[in-house]
Amino acid sequence: AGRLEPGVCYRLWSEDQHAQLAAYGEAEILQADLAGVALQLARWGVEPDELAWLDRPPAAAYAQAQALLERLGALQHNEHGGWQLTRHGQAMAELPAHPRLAHMLLRGHGLGIGALAADVAALLVERDIQSGGQRSGGADLALRLHQLQSGRGAAVQRVRQLARQFRGLLRGAPGQGDGALDEQHALATLLAFAYPDRVARQRREGGGGYRLANGRAALFGEPDALMKEPWLVIAELGSHQGQREERIYRAVALDPALFDGPLAEQVFLRDELEWDECEGVLRAERQRRIGELVLSREPLPNLDDDARARALLGLVRRKGLELLAWTPELRQWQARIGLLRQLDLDAGNSSDWPDVSDAALLERLDDWLLPYLGKVSRLAHFAKLDLAGMLATLLPWPLPQRLDEQAPVAVSVPSGSRIRLDYSEQPPVLAVRLQELFGLADTPRIAGGRQVVKLHLLSPARRPVQVTQDLASFWANTYAEVKKDLKGRYPKHYWPDDPLIAEPTARAKPRGQ
Template sequence: MIAPLYGDLTADAQDRAIAPSPPGTRKIVLATPIAETSLTIEGIRIVVDGGLMRVPRFDPRSGMTRLVTAKVSQASAEQRRGRAGRLEPGVCYRLWPEPSHKALAPFTPPEIMDADLAPLALELAVWGVSDPSSLAWLDPPPAAAMAQARELLRELGALDADGGITAHGRRMAGFGVHPRLAHMMLKGKAMGLGALACEVAALLGERDIVRAQPGFRDADLRLRVELLRGLDDEGRVRGAGRGLTVERGGAQQALKQARNWKRQLGVKGNGGDLGATGLLVALAYPDRIGQRRPGGSAGGAAAQYRLSNGRGAYFQDAEPLTAEDWLAVADLDGAARESRIFLAAPLTLAELEEAFAEHIRSETVVAWDGREQTVLARRRRMLFALALEDKRLPNPPAEAIAAAMLQGIREMGLTALPWSDELRKWQTRVLFLRRREGEEWPDVSDAALLETMEDWLAPFLNGASRRAHLDRVELGNALRGLLSWAMQQRLDKEAPTHVEVPSGSRIPIDYSGDEPVLAVRLQEMFGLAETPRIAGGRVPLLLHLLSPARRPVQVTRDLASFWANAYKAVKADLKGQYPKHYWPDNPLEAEPTARAKPRGR
């Protein structure tokens, strides 16, 4: 016989796993870490340990707990090993290499390191402890998880702005249940929904009572409340069917708990209209109110929702709830970015506006939209991260449009502006003089220009509000405005765009490298004894002397030395490659030419 064993099994199923197997029958027990406890299962002589365990991990960023698969600790492995020898000698098979055993953690981390700390934070607040570090802990609670827990309690009204306990918080603490559920029941009673709130809380405190059959998809919490109400004293559920079964043990426990809370809360009878289920869930989980994302088809598979905590959630398959515009999500998988929804209930915009009126804020947003590459100006009513209403803002302030446009340029990069080749060369000339003469020349590198756009570019945007408008920006005037008239004159004099060489040609200077370069054909330099200089004669140009085919044959900043020493060898090589060209023996007395030969030769 094969018997599973885990905490949510019915009592009968657990007894079947623990009891001795029938005579003549062997038994295999498939167990979770519940078997690591002092639990004794008669007849067990062999343990096969996979070395893994499923543990709950709370993520302060998402406010959700999810199950993760982790390696066991050495202590857990020893506990599992001990199950094989409880009543008689046995053997344990560990399914991992023996040398890696020492790499396992010595002990399982304390639960406080990975738990949802909201109940602890509420208890501390009742004691009057605002700073957990003031207490002596065996293992101090993580600061991030504790901060998230206290923020949740403030959101639920259990703590005031200073972190002290409120009257509502004291009533929540008296329930002995998670603060979310206590808050929901108290608020539900005040709204005349106390009985329904107790039923919803009881269901959320247990595993899902629905055991779906293949092909069944329905994450609607209202269905579970309806089934709970149909439970009779023998654990049978009236109305079950529709491709599902109800886990009787869990349903009975939930019904018992709901009755206890109704007595504690002072409410009677059934919970009333199921339509308020979503509103109650939203009260417990204000951070998990879901709004349908635009673009998806109602009722379609993989419906996408944006949650009020700013994260995303989805239904993996099409089901009735995927047609809803607004949801309150009670259970999801807690994935880092997009979480799968397992349990939810619908609610309406009117319900949200009434129940969360104090959390709704109006805001005006003028911001860059990277997808549309335009400035969007909107007036919004926001509930946490959700836009309840989003309308176009007419006539937004010009300064707000300019600021958003500048942000857009920063995201797109400076190349979004209408640069010309001439302006890029102007940029390199200014940077050359800045390197030579220091900070009296402005930093016009791309990084510096992006950082200081408010100073030099904003006045020239002229109402631009989308990328296409940037083509009309007078970028040249904006950039040249960074230099005074006197500096513009010095720029043209000390970092000229061109140099006239002996052949009469005006050759452009390349300032893009570490030093300025003049790339010129060798024949055009005949007759020139010294290297041309710029910056008031202080900086010699780096000459790239070219062949007739404009290939470099020599790089030098000392032209006189080249004529005296290297020219003879270069001439011999070039004369062999270009015999029809003019290659004089004495270049200093030769006539420079931009042609193959000087005129008349």
């Protein structure tokens, strides 16, 4: 690595570790934050597909970058459904800083705290000025800001120089602000501008774990003074391989009262209808939210029927169809239709049979379940719904008649018995005592002859002795051995030498013998 003449290279890892190393590092664009790239491409008016790349930006990461820029007010949808740069986005693109920091600088300048925004941006860009650049001086960014304002040293001077450059780039007269923000509140406001997705709420009082507005989790790797704060804005996160949650490295305390002031734009209202799991009743509330975090909530006493029905559908989607009163007969009905549909599709044909799988039923809840939810107000009421009647509406005439013809509930066997088929397996199973099939040469078929059933041949005690889909082969090749065993265990039963000409029976022996 950089040697100019022959020498010795010492590898400071084992042979096994060396064998597991990648041949070369992954291209940066495949793992980097693409917000800056997305902002500049929007400024040029081009899409990634219009450019030639050595490594194309990953679509998911690029979409995530665009979503962030939209949240920062840099992008908006145009009339054709694409993205276009806003005036604010144009101003952000002209600043030599990450879009998060550019947004913070512009918003801070508009609030009359542009100088503080420049200091914060410089602190975030440069190496940590506390503890010689090592992450060991506590996470509170307010301490770094105090050191920047009063400290000395080369690192502090570098940050001050960069801050001056940022201040020089802010054009136009600064905003007046309302004068109500002290430095701590102003610092938190600025960071929330830059990192709205990293506003975080403590999971447990005094604990080190936090939930972020983007739904992810983060924690302090070691005790920190900020752990007494119920709300934070996190400026720097990091993780190591094997860690389930990201670590908090730099953050600042956040007063939630700011969401009634300069951060009000980050708050939105959502009406939520949820089931009280303990009492089994529906509860409605209006939530003030910051992303996935609930800031406050209040009950909604008057809930219209449509909203309540939608909440009930949401409950079924979350808990699954087992919430309803399924019976074994209904599950068989579902499997019978599924079999006929699959036979059509396997043959390359379209099918008249609807998709009634659980996944399809969940997708179509509005069609078959929604009209019947008017009287459901408690969890227990779901079990009282006429599920069979509701599902029957999915099968228009004459499909019910064809269902009984092509996928019958039961089939007749030579003994005269009607034996139920089990459609929960594929192919369907006919479990029948061996003696009842005497005289039957071939395996029974259903679905107009398209589907051979699977025979579970049973002993007189109804224990399986053979599983086959080829009854003719069983009679010719296996029956003699099976007969020998059964005759020894059930000597009073009828075991003829030639089953194809023998009289079938559901009794021990045919009548008259």
